[in-house]
Every structure is written in structure tokens, then in C-alpha cells.
Amino acid sequence: MNPAGKVSETELLLRLISACHYCESISTDAANKTPVACTKLSGAAQPIQVNFKTCLGCREYTKP
Helix, strand or coil, rough: CHHHCCCCCHHHHHHHHHHHCCCCECCCCCCCCCCECCCCCCCCCEEEEEEEEHHHCCCCCCCC
């Protein structure tokens, strides 16, 4: 949260993505163009790295 007590857009994005059942991890490296490890898009237990736009495109935001 910022000093005014508001949640930043980045924090909201990370909360949304991390709640996805298929998200294995999110890289903290700001230079990483594919920071999200996703098992849904890989079709297997081994995740692939995807960007935020691709991750949000599947719309699987909440864990069952």
C-alpha cells in the first residue's frame, strides 16, 4: 500500500494473478518480460513462462 492507504495497480495485478489456480510463481525481476509461470497454458505439470497480458487473458483468477 502507498502512504495514502491505497493499493497500487501493480499490487492489484499481482494479487489477481497470484490467486489463479494455474499460477506457479511470479518473478520479482522487473526486467523479466515473461514473469508468470503458468501450468494451464503449458498443458502439463511443468509451467511455461508467460507475460501478464497472456496470463490475464485466460481469466482463471480465483482458486477453486
